[in-house]
Amino acid sequence: MDAEGVLAGLDPEQRAVAEAVRGPVCVLAGAGTGKTRAITHRIAYATLTGIVAPQQVLAVTFTTRAAGELRGRLRQLGAPGVQARTFHAAALRQLSYFWPKVVGGDPPKIIESKLPVVADAARSVGLSLGRTELRDVASEIEWAKVTQRRPEDYAAAVKTTGRKPPADVTDIAHVYAVYEQLRRERNLLDFEGMLELTVAVLLEHPEVARQVHDQYRYFVVDEFQDVNPLQRLLLDTWLGGRKELCVVGDPNQTIYSFTGATPSYLLDFPQAFPDAKVIKLVRDYRSTPQVVRLANTVIGLGRGPGTGGETARRHRLELTAQREDGPEPVYNEYDDEVAEADDVARRCRKLIDEGVPAREIAVLFRINAQSETYEQALSAAGVPYVLRGAERFFERPEVREAVIRLRAATRGTDAETEGMGLIQKVRHVLLGAGFTNDPPEGAGAARARWESLAALAQLAEDMAADNPAADLPDFVTELEERAAAQHAPPLEGVTLASLHAAKGLEWDAVFLVGLVEGTLPIIYAETPDQAEEERRLFYVGITRAREHLGLSWALARSPGGPRFRRPSRFLEGVTTKVTTHTPARADRTKRRTAKSGPQPCRVCGRPLTAPVERKLGRCEDCPAAFNEDLLLRLKEWRTETAADQKIPAYVVFTDATLQAIAERDPATLEELAQIPGVGKVKLDKYGEAVLSLCGGG
Known part of the structure; x- marks a missing residue:
């Protein structure tokens, strides 16, 4: 894709973002306004026009999933070399690279959870805390660290901020102090310490700072309303006084103040960078006018982010719906x-x-x-x-097994899959892992396992629709990238x-x-x-x-x-x-009694409990009179319909619904509508076709 192609299809405000290739830039982007589209097109446009080399761009966001989405979109736009990471992932990468050069020795071990060390610290100061209390104290330590409060400053900080601590402030301060001591003694590093140490290495070693500044010259930070003081300190250290910074955020979505995040960095961006260009995205492409109207009303009745002062009111975003009307809330x-x-x-x-x-x-x-x-x-x-x-989706046993099978299938040859497309190949492999075209009835482990495999099958269908040339190796690569980014496909x-x-x-x-x-x-x-x-x-x-x-x-x-x-x-x-x-x-x-099954079996009269029994109107093991040829015809029709519409067969009708239809053999649309599983939409879409197969056809 060329530079002009990147700009095609953007609305005027999104295009203004994409063309604002020189910083500083502040994008105030409302919900559903296409902010990810705007900033990825901005990065791609800047690299394709030669403003900056892809490898000199660092795009920062808050979740591995969002970072993975940024990388995927940038690849599609012709900017595959751009680094898109979370604050922690970027800091860890730099720390791991420079540690042997400027510090030496064994690097600290990164801990996923503070709880074990907090528990040891609590015991050492004579406190007995349950798991919930430990989590609360750990969260309090995280807040203190991201807001740059040391143990000796904690009690005063709680008082000045009006924070409600989960335990006695003196006790928390003691636990915090011992936690830090134990962490250093054990050569452990938590996520906040990782950011602090990265900042220290950059500030104390000018040669490291020069190398990082030379590597990264162009910064984009998403969800800027969620930045906390420690992350802002790291960002400033990366910038080193330069101004090539684009920040994106929505003051109306500031919901993490309790963790130390503050919208002031977003709201005060024009004061920090007086020459900043401020662009607002307010065209909502996600929601109907009815939903947007309610959202605007709710936020309009508030005082605004932070103090509710003039700055917040000036930056408040009122969305403009772009979709057609829908139902009222x-x-x-x-x-x-x-x-x-x-x-x-x-x-x-x-x-x-x-x-x-x-x-x-x-x-x-x-x-x-x-x-x-x-x-x-x-x-x-x-x-x-x-x-x-x-x-986590990719840590489920059935998903790990399926990915291993799919990876193996890319290395071998299978005569059965010769000439198959991506969808058929993936389903063929998943069948070996226990996948079936129709889900098992009811809930439980079997249903959960099936839904995991069905999500992989659906992902293959989505990929084939987006890229008809995609093959099994492309799909496996996509799965591996999603696993690394914890970007799970939607489950049914x-x-x-x-x-x-x-x-x-x-x-x-x-x-x-x-x-x-x-x-x-x-x-x-x-x-x-x-x-x-x-x-x-x-x-x-x-x-x-x-x-x-x-x-x-x-x-x-x-x-x-x-x-x-x-x-x-x-x-x-x-x-x-x-x-x-x-x-x-x-x-x-x-x-309420219906939950335990007041609906009687129409054969033996026993109360029905399982959803499939309630759908059939009888016990599963009770004899039922139905035309087996009709059921076969219904299943053949469903298979053809699902293939034509490129949807799983169960989305048309489940086996239980088809069997209920075959047993009752409806003669009219009204009779068909009485069968559980046949709603108005399905009645309108499939009713005549079903009746043509039944006695009423």
Whole structure:
């Protein structure tokens, strides 16, 4: 791709970013406005026009996944030599390279977790801390280190910042001091120490600084509103007084102040660099006008980031929707959390039946403890789900086995795969790892294993669609790069995630749940600034939705409990369209019993428990009268339809749904619509074709 080709297709503001090839540049980019597109095209345009060599560019972001995405996009744009890393990865690379030259001896061992050393430090000062308390103290030590507070300064810093420590400040300061002592004695280095040591090496060894400054002359920092003082110190050291810096961020998405991050570096960028060019991206390509309107209203009712002063108000971004109209956000109030979770699960099931893939639906909550109720509700509704932040995808045994098999397949020859395309080759290999075209019914380990392999198969389909010439070695390379970047493919299940974990992601449908005072804002958000950060967290949740958005809250924690909860203050001035969606008490009791299976088998009358049984309307081992030829015809039709539409067969209809159709042999669309698994979208899309195969055709 040439330089002019890189600029093609950008909107006016994105193009302004791409053409601003000389720093300093500050890009204020709202949610869904294409900031990654803008900055990658800027880097590519600068390298293709000869402004800077690719190897002299350092693009910094906050997650390995985001860094991997940057590298992938830059490769496609013709700038494969650009370094895109996290702050920690870049620092570790430099530290590892220069350590033997300027320090010598064994380098410190990088520790993934502070907990073991914090536990030893706590015991040495006479404290007995549980695992949760240890995590809290470790987080407090991290905050102190990134904000450059030493143990002797910690108590004063807590007082001046209004921070609420998880334990006695004197105890935490003692643990912090001993932690640092033990870490040095054991030659260990935590992530904060890694950044500090990199800064020290650069400042104390001019020859190292010269080499780094010569290597990297062009800097881009994404998510600049999340930079903390220690990261800013390292960035300044890398810059060495130069101005070739482009920063990108959204003050409306500042949600990590509790970790030491501050939006002041983004908001005050024009003061730090008076000749900086400031460009705003406000065209929202992600969400419908209805979602964007709500997001603008919610953030507009707040005071803005930081102090809420004139600087914050001046930099506030009001999004402009670019998509066509969609449904209005839906607000629901429930008697209790269980009723809320049950109805959200029902609505997820309905969306899936209407054709929305499960992986394009998310349920977002403020704290992880809210997850369990939704896991139970989704399981009872037969809806697959994925917990974000659980086991890493590429570390799952079935995924490791599949990658090994795929890698081996690139080295050998297989007569069976001769002439096959990428999709068929990948599926052929995955069949050997236990993959099937249709998922096992129900939840559990077998379903989780299948979904992992299905995600790899789907990734191959996506890759083949983007690059028809791609072959198995290209796919394996993609998997290896994704594994290194922890960039997992989407799993076929509804995502359950905290609002913090959802940042940077998006779905077709989002349910924001538990919107009550004490949860959002969280109960310990006591100061105005802390409450405003909770508002921004709410805003982040809203802007994850492309089209469907549900907002809900419950007046009691458990069924029959006191209904003393109040809806979140962030809903005030937003809507009066609230639907009280909890059934009457008698109906509630009946519906709860339904979880354990009140639907009787139409053959023997036994209560049905498994989702597949409820779909069939009978026990799996009860005799059923159905036309085997019809079931065979339905499966053949499904295979052909899935191939034509390039989707997995189960997305058309599951085996259980086809069997239910064959057993009931519907004669009209109305009868077909009564079968579980046949929603309105599928009825419109496939109804006539199915009836043509049945007795009603």
